[in-house]
Amino acid sequence: MALEEEIEYFERNKAKLLADHREKFVVILGERLLGAYDTVENAYNAGIQAFGDRQFLVRKVTSADQNLTNLALMHGLIHAHL
């Protein structure tokens, strides 16, 4: 699955990432941490500059819940017709 290696690296090193880069956005390719950035836009742009169009991970280093909700999608109501 795409980004599997990067996400595994992130989770394995999360405690250290939290200690060093809390609330920053990190860019990871394989097991290489490119850097930590203040905004997701800066992180993405840095990833493109370094890795071109290779697939890389951009993720916020946070202990907050990252679950996403979208009620209509969640309940399959987008295309409902009564």
Added chain:
Amino acid sequence: MPIFRFPYDQKEGNRLERPGPLIPVVVSVPEALENFWASSGRHVPAPIRGMALIDTGAYASAIDTAVFLALQIQAIDRAPFASAGGNATSEIFPANLSFPELKISKLEMERVLGCPLGWTGKNDEDFLMLIGRDILKNFLLVYDGVHGELLIGH
């Protein structure tokens, strides 16, 4: 603050109620990726036009995954997502958005959910996006169901 009006024709049924508050959107490749491809002589896919549904119930905006595939934009993350079938994982993509009728061009979004929304790509009226509160936080929004009109200010 300029206010943009979206009148929905009430003669053909209640078009604001069904299919809902839709506004035109253009999705294109993020600027950084476009510049990279252009500098390396690679063809940049043309922007995709369609309709976006304003969804105040959604935290994160979502775009049909097929749009990202057509634009050759790769996911930059995955996130847990509650779906009808239980908890799932959705891919997160960057995108460059324009809302021509709101005079908004080049709104760079780095975290848009990729979801199946039924986009076919057959015409510019195809529904391809849900506008969530991550974008709506910049807008003043009035849903006037009585007069079949949507007002958006930003």
